[in-house]
Amino acid sequence: MDNSPHLIGMHYAGPTVRAALVQADGEILEKRETEISPNSMLDQVAGLAKDLASKSGRVAAVGFGIPGLVNRQTDVVIVSQNLPSTVREGLHAELTRAIGLRVELENDANAAAYGEYRIGAGRGVRDIFYMMIGNGIGGAIILDGKLWTGSSGFAGEVGHITIDTEGLECVCGNTGCLETVASAPSIVRRARERLNRDSTSSLSRLGLTKDFTADDVAHQANEGDDFALMMIERTGKYIGTGVASVINLLNIERIVLGGGVMDAGQLILNPIIQEVKRRAFQPCFEATEIVAGKLGNDATTIGAAMLAGDAALSQT
Template sequence: MNAIGVDVGGTKIAAGLVSSGGELLRSVRYPSSGPPEKLLENIARAVLEAGEGSEVGGVCLAVPGFILSKENKVIFSPNLRTIEGIPLKEELGRRTGLNVTVENDANAAAWGEFRFGTGRHVDHLVFLTLGTGVGGGVIIGGELLRGAQGAGGELGHVTIQATGPRCNCGNRGCLEAMASGTAIRRRALELAAERPDSALGQLAAERDLLGEDVTRLAREGDEAARRVLEEAGVWLGIGVAGFVNVFNPEMVAVGGGVAEAGDFILEPARREVQLRSMSPSRDLVEIRLASLGVRSGMLGAAALARHPSGECVLGG
């Protein structure tokens, strides 16, 4: 039987019909902007359109923010405040006629990589998604780590620099504040001002810098851009080293838009992990790029969708 995975982000809703083998059969997109009622309406429309004409066993919403799993409710979502406090299972179940499960978006993406992507051959996986923010998910012994309330696995909000920049969560020096796309842009603007003759500095004088600009300039050989990415990679590695020591994973998979910088970020991260994590964990772990890209959230959410009986629709 098929399941529907819905990846709800700050700007868009992506819903996909997924087969038991992890094949994305159909996908649709709607905006996530607007008041709560409009958001619910668009999610329901996306679900119904994705599943039209097919047998669907259940739906899982992958949503950003801190979730109370028993209540199927988001209590804090800095990038999508309109979703906070809504009884999502009840509201969307009523609109779609399907059994609805709610999961954190990074947890769902982690599960997608574990079931169908880079981590499908391991039992112990740490997943990080580097975008505007930093999300994370942990799989231990083939089980998704959720914590006592369902709010576990917030790897992006581990402090790695006590006096670092303010994070969106209100803390200072979180991994998100040091190695996200937002952090890279902030550091790129600082370095552009320090090195106005660099390609990075010249571009910053012409227009607003974007994260992808830094990656492009690094590939073209600009030393300032390469330094920005290397610094982000060092901070990423400091965070990952801690995760390696705590979770002893076989693999750390890194996804998200920032990961498109590839070895400009991953190589310094790998060096830090070797310097800072402990044997035997550091000798086992591989740090690799995630493979599913933007599909990870939909695929992982679908794999977490449940029948009314509580069984996963896609098994596993």
């Protein structure tokens, strides 16, 4: 009988926290998902972890993926939108105490990258660049099977490379970042602006609903709505512009694209690849595979769990 330790992976995708009880090989045994309020985050997260741990009885460690900058040396979340500073600073110590297990905090894209690398779309190669395109845009670099996190843990912030020098202000303080045009909220903002000023878009079904989401734009594009399709294709061009820079910089074997925006499937993947082909140095483009992630929104929980498992193992 397999009695290898189990792991818990968690993902704060505000306001939702996803949690999973995971086998050492990355297979999910049980999942939980709940909406939390940042002020009661510690209690709720600890409760979820304890509940899952009680189902197993042999959990070795907990990994927690957070959108933001996580300093792995100090276990402090430096920057994360919507998390009060008291939560960010005390998260690791409080969770460790409340859960009673080893806890590893990790940037959500880093965790997702590792999940895809181990059991998803990154399998079979040693070097990948991962991009998570959702409410924000994150990235991660895996070289020779290991996360390359940079000098203080912040490497891979591809969402904050400048795409438009005249662009909008970004949460990071820069202007015109990739995230300001290609994240899920940016897709909605661009679509709404265009619907308001362009009469030819009046036939779009998106105009009928006031509070549409990026998922709705993708859904309408899939239904053949020309305007929605154009918005998805433009988004693909922006992402492809960023990916082309990554390819030129790293000459990396495989690029894995994940996050909610990639749920649009081929509709977004094709324009991304076309734009990369147009912009990247041709030999670099030809040496790189560009694929969609396979683990969907389980990527971060699985990867956070497996990273925590590796860390626990290296300690014993």
